[in-house]
Amino acid sequence: MRGAAMSLTAAARGFVFFLLSVPVIQGQDDWGVTYTSTQICALRGSTVEMPCTYRYPSTMSHQTTEVVKRFWFTKGSNKAPVDLKTDSDYTGRVEYHCDEKSCILSISDLRERDSVEYKFKFITNHDGFTGSPGVTLSVTVPDLQVQVTRSWTQGELRCHSSCNVPDNPSYVWFNNGQKMDGETSSSLRVSVEDNNSYSCAVTGYEDYRSPPVYGPKLPSVSVSPSAEIVEGSSVTLTCSSDANPAAKYTWYKENVHFKPLSEGPQLVFSSIQSSDSGQYYCTAENELGTKMSQYKFIDVKYAPKVVLLSLTPTGDIRENSRVTLTCSSDANPAATYTWYKNGKPLNKNAQIVFSSIQSSDSGQYYCKAENKLGRRTSRSISIDVKYAPKLPSVSVSPSAEIVEGSSVTLTCSSDANPAANYTWYKENEDSPKASGQIFTITDFRAEHSGNYYCEAQNRRGRQNSTLHLIVVADTSTITLITNSIRLTLVGVGGLIPLLLCCRWMRKKKALSSTTEPDEPKETVEFDSCPEYEDISETAAQTEDPEEQEDLV
Numbered sequence: 001m002r003g004a005a006m007s008l009t010a011a012a013r014g015f016v017f018f019l020l021s022v023p024v025i026q027g028q029d030d031w032g033v034t035y036t037s038t039q040i041c042a043l044r045g046s047t048v049e050m051p052c053t054y055r056y057p058s059t060m061s062h063q064t065t066e067v068v069k070r071f072w073f074t075k076g077s078n079k080a081p082v083d084l085k086t087d088s089d090y091t092g093r094v095e096y097h098c099d100e101k102s103c104i105l106s107i108s109d110l111r112e113r114d115s116v117e118y119k120f121k122f123i124t125n126h127d128g129f130t131g132s133p134g135v136t137l138s139v140t141v142p143d144l145q146v147q148v149t150r151s152w153t154q155g156e157l158r159c160h161s162s163c164n165v166p167d168n169p170s171y172v173w174f175n176n177g178q179k180m181d182g183e184t185s186s187s188l189r190v191s192v193e194d195n196n197s198y199s200c201a202v203t204g205y206e207d208y209r210s211p212p213v214y215g216p217k218l219p220s221v222s223v224s225p226s227a228e229i230v231e232g233s234s235v236t237l238t239c240s241s242d243a244n245p246a247a248k249y250t251w252y253k254e255n256v257h258f259k260p261l262s263e264g265p266q267l268v269f270s271s272i273q274s275s276d277s278g279q280y281y282c283t284a285e286n287e288l289g290t291k292m293s294q295y296k297f298i299d300v301k302y303a304p305k306v307v308l309l310s311l312t313p314t315g316d317i318r319e320n321s322r323v324t325l326t327c328s329s330d331a332n333p334a335a336t337y338t339w340y341k342n343g344k345p346l347n348k349n350a351q352i353v354f355s356s357i358q359s360s361d362s363g364q365y366y367c368k369a370e371n372k373l374g375r376r377t378s379r380s381i382s383i384d385v386k387y388a389p390k391l392p393s394v395s396v397s398p399s400a401e402i403v404e405g406s407s408v409t410l411t412c413s414s415d416a417n418p419a420a421n422y423t424w425y426k427e428n429e430d431s432p433k434a435s436g437q438i439f440t441i442t443d444f445r446a447e448h449s450g451n452y453y454c455e456a457q458n459r460r461g462r463q464n465s466t467l468h469l470i471v472v473a474d475t476s477t478i479t480l481i482t483n484s485i486r487l488t489l490v491g492v493g494g495l496i497p498l499l500l501c502c503r504w505m506r507k508k509k510a511l512s513s514t515t516e517p518d519e520p521k522e523t524v525e526f527d528s529c530p531e532y533e534d535i536s537e538t539a540a541q542t543e544d545p546e547e548q549e550d551l552v
């Protein structure tokens with residue numbers, strides 16, 4: 001008698017794996033064959049046992065039924081089967097252990113070609129019966145997988161076969177290829193992050209090990225496209241790490257460590273921006289550990305963005321001061337710059353430095369920033385060099401002669417920025433005679449004779465013109481305009497030396513006079529003591545083209 005317990009023991013010994021343990025009953029009425037399992041996995045070289053029970057009517061036609069033959073077969077039809085014991089493919093490997101109700105087929109030293117359907121047939125004195133369909137056997141080498149689950153810092157490894165294992169056979173575990181002593185259970189506890197690899201095998205089948213399981217290896221990052229990354233293009237970063245079980249990936253950007261950018265092996269930028277430049281890394285994680293990749297620098301190139309101009313110092317630009325114009329732009333690669341003045345290229349530096357700026361440097365400036373991806377122009381900036389009035393020039397009208405009682409107009413002009421205002425003075429009078437660019441003396445009288453000059457002033461400074469002598473004679477008409485040796489002389493011959501002398505006279509007079517602005521008396525005395533050298537020296541100092549133009 002061989003019972004279920006015995007067959008299980010046998011199964012354990014031979015590593016028989018039952019895929020289906022629901023008994024299947026064939027036949028009907030009182031005839032039938034029941035296979036314990038109809039799908040059986042068994043390891044190559046092992047011994048498999050296929051139990052079945054069978055039944056039949058105890059009597060038929062008042063005659064006791066007797067079993068005359070019991071056997072298993074794979075070949076031949078149900079009507080003409082070939083008893084496995086006589087099949088040369090199974091010579092010496094087949095045993096039946098049968099009694100009145102059951103019959104166990106045992107095949108030892110299994111080969112792959114034994115993977116066929118096995119049926120049991122019994123023949124009685126009345127009739128025969130075949131249990132069909134039979135038992136499908138598949139003979140394999142161990143096909144093991146280590147299943148990993150994790151709880152906190154521990155990983156639980158379980159050696160799993162594609163064939164179901166009802167009984168725990170003996171296992172062998174390997175750590176980095178080395179057999180681990182004393183580990184014979186189907187499961188194994190390990191520490192997470194121990195960087196070891198584990199595999200399992202069934203005792204006796206050490207050559208048929210599971211693939212090893214291990215934590216992720218250092219992940220590598222690749223960038224596609226591998227060429228230069230231009231803003232607006234599509235870029236994909238791919239993380240890959242050798243790991244078993246397969247790793248799960250997470251993407252991060254440097255300095256944003258706790259906020260994952262995305263999960264999955266790929267980080268995709270459909271339209272990458274300059275702000276996406278930076279260091280990226282990924283982590284690969286499975287149940288046995290986590291590894292972080294090295295940083296991958298993403299350098300996004302872009303055409304110049306806003307172009308900025310700066311002007312230092314701020315405020316008024318004073319003549320002769322140091323002024324710096326700087327052009328800057330956000331661009332990658334760095335931009336090159338071109339400065340333009342009044343629309344014409346000026347130079348190719350980012351900076352223009354005027355160490356001593358002149359009024360001729362005034363104008364509209366802008367710059368252009370450029371790299372291989374594009375260009376951009378700045379706004380325009382106006383440079384307006386401010387300066388104090390230059391030496392004012394005075395023109396007198398009429399220039400020819402001044403007849404007593406006529407009017408005289410003096411016009412002062414000075415190059416200045418901002419434009420100057422003007423004040424008129426008469427020599428030796430403290431109070432100004434008038435203000436404004438044009439000074440008119442109507443009804444010119446002898447007492448108006450004298451030296452006039454104007455002062456040009458703006459907020460940068462002021463400057464007095466040279467003296468202009470305006471004289472009217474009582475009887476003859478004499479117009480004198482001297483800020484130099486130039487004179488116009490009407491009516492009196494031989495006057496030039498005397499006029500030249502008048503400067504000296506006035507000097508003398510100034511010492512004794514306390515003249516009020518409108519006080520009449522200012523006579524011109526002519527003396528015979530000319531100071532030619534003095535006068536010509538004055539002329540040389542003050543002569544200037546504008547004045548000549550006015551006076552000629």
Ligand SMILES: *[C@@H]1O[C@H](CO)[C@@H](O)[C@H](O)[C@H]1NC(C)=O
Nearest residue numbers: 421422423435436457458459
């Ligand atoms: C001329 O300009 C200066 C500086 O801007 C100012 O202080 C002054 O009052 C002005 N004089 C006249 C007469 O407008």
Ligand SMILES: *[C@@H]1O[C@H](CO)[C@@H](O)[C@H](O)[C@H]1NC(C)=O
Nearest residue numbers: 425429430454455462463464
């Ligand atoms: C110009 O003359 C006026 C009047 O004499 C005087 O107050 C002023 O300081 C002079 N200005 C300059 C720049 O010399």
